[in-house]
Amino acid sequence: MKMRAVISGYYGKGNGGDEALLMSLLEMLPSQVEPIVLSGNPRKTYEQYGVQTYHNRSGLAILEALTTSDIFIWGGGSLMQDVTSLASPIYYAGLMALAQQKGLKTVAWAQGIGPLNNPLTRWLTRQVLLGCTAVSVRDYKSAELLSKWHINPLVAPDPVWALTPKSVLGLADLPAPRVAVNLRSHPLLTPQRLKILTQALIDFQKATNTCILLVPFQASQDEKIAHSIAKQLPGSHKIIQLENPRQLKGFFKGVEMTIGMRLHSLIMAASQECKCSALSYDPKVSYLMEEIEIPGWDLAQLPSDPNVISTAWLEYFVNGETLLKDRIQSLTDRALMHQEILTKLILE
Structure with missing residues (x-):
């Protein structure tokens, strides 16, 4: 019926x-x-x-x-x-x-x-x-x-763990290694903290020669920040805007590391075996950091020295580990538990 x-x-x-x-x-x-x-x-x-x-x-x-x-x-x-x-x-x-x-x-x-x-x-x-x-x-x-x-x-874990990803054409043509960055406007991301993070990204890029990919998840809140950072980066960079959720998730398959504020930037990245460093502005991000052991900072306690941040990113970029495939599969399988209550609706 x-x-x-x-x-x-x-x-x-x-x-x-x-x-x-x-x-x-x-x-x-x-x-x-x-x-x-x-x-x-x-x-x-x-x-x-x-x-x-x-x-x-x-x-x-x-x-x-x-x-x-x-x-x-x-x-x-x-x-x-x-x-x-x-x-x-x-x-x-x-x-x-x-x-x-x-x-x-x-x-x-x-x-x-x-x-x-x-x-x-x-x-x-x-x-x-x-x-x-x-x-x-x-x-x-x-x-x-x-x-x-x-x-x-x-x-159960967020359903986006189980979302089917789709590859992004042209991503492989960009210089490697690639690092994704997602920041959003928020009272905790003050102009001073944004300045500190931007300088840390500049220093990190100089040390790693990475291609920085700035990924706005919501143009109205993220795009202005992405452009602000982009014009100050000394090396290769690009602003990537994807509206298809499957492509947005698949994008992270071609990225070595993600520095993210938004919850789903971190979930998508981790699910695609990408290293993640978080900047938490909300308890939901902190819960994820705790659950799958993502390094990073609560924005309210962000170090005031850009060198501290860039050094931590560099150490993690070189020596950090991604989630194990078995752990990703477990999170994906458990995320599908959300489907169970939808199926029960038509049976009752």
């Missing part, structure tokens, strides 16, 4: 990590389920994935989608956190509550819950999660929080 599922997430905003989550979800969705994606750019989402779309801010369209559907899915990521704004968790909780009110099966899928510092957002999150048919989370800290609320979620 064919079923319809409304999928809600941070889609259509040009964020490579969230688009990769959507692509992962669509790969895992049973063939009996027809996806309807709520997007900030419905036309672009339709063109990219070939799925039915509605604008995520059109109340009438959303009501129509919910009225004609069987399932509602939060499609991965850190939707329920109030560090960025209060509006985001209230919006996503409101959609979930509306779907539950209309009698849809509701799924919180591959979520990273928190930080939730406001009592209102904590209460809203708890209420809608208690009403879910199924819940899966991508890290143990989210699971710990939910256990305090007497919710027992499936815990």
